[in-house]
Amino acid sequence: MIGSVFTSVDHDKFRALRITHLAARFEELIKDEANDAAAPEELFLTAVDEALELRRSIRIEKLIRQAKFPIPEASVAELNYPPGRSITPVRMKRYATHEWRADPTNLLIISPTGGGKTYLACAIGIAACHTE
Known part of the structure; x- marks a missing residue:
């Protein structure tokens, strides 16, 4: 060697x-x-x-x-989009690619209990970490 x-x-x-x-x-x-x-x-x-x-x-x-993050493995790619949820892959892609540091916009997630708000917030937050 x-x-x-x-x-x-x-x-x-x-x-x-x-x-x-x-x-x-x-x-x-x-x-x-x-x-x-x-x-x-x-x-x-x-x-x-x-x-x-x-x-x-x-x-x-x-x-x-x-x-x-309470769910550190959350991912936008793993989201499912059942009808009536009012969230689309296009909208999620927009949230995931948003420049949060340059434009710190508030995002309000409203859904009944068990609707996946925490997972959704974690997925968006983790996507933001990947854009840094």
């Missing part, structure tokens, strides 16, 4: 810059024989994209945890 591409000094620099995940993934890509034909720039940009996606997913998980 090939040793580390980076020295301990390099790893200290990565920690100081808070890019250890990026460096680790870049090193994995370099060591993978399947990537031998790829340019180093391609491998680096792949590692950057993956590190950004990891940071984004961590940030979303943190927002959802901080919001303390």
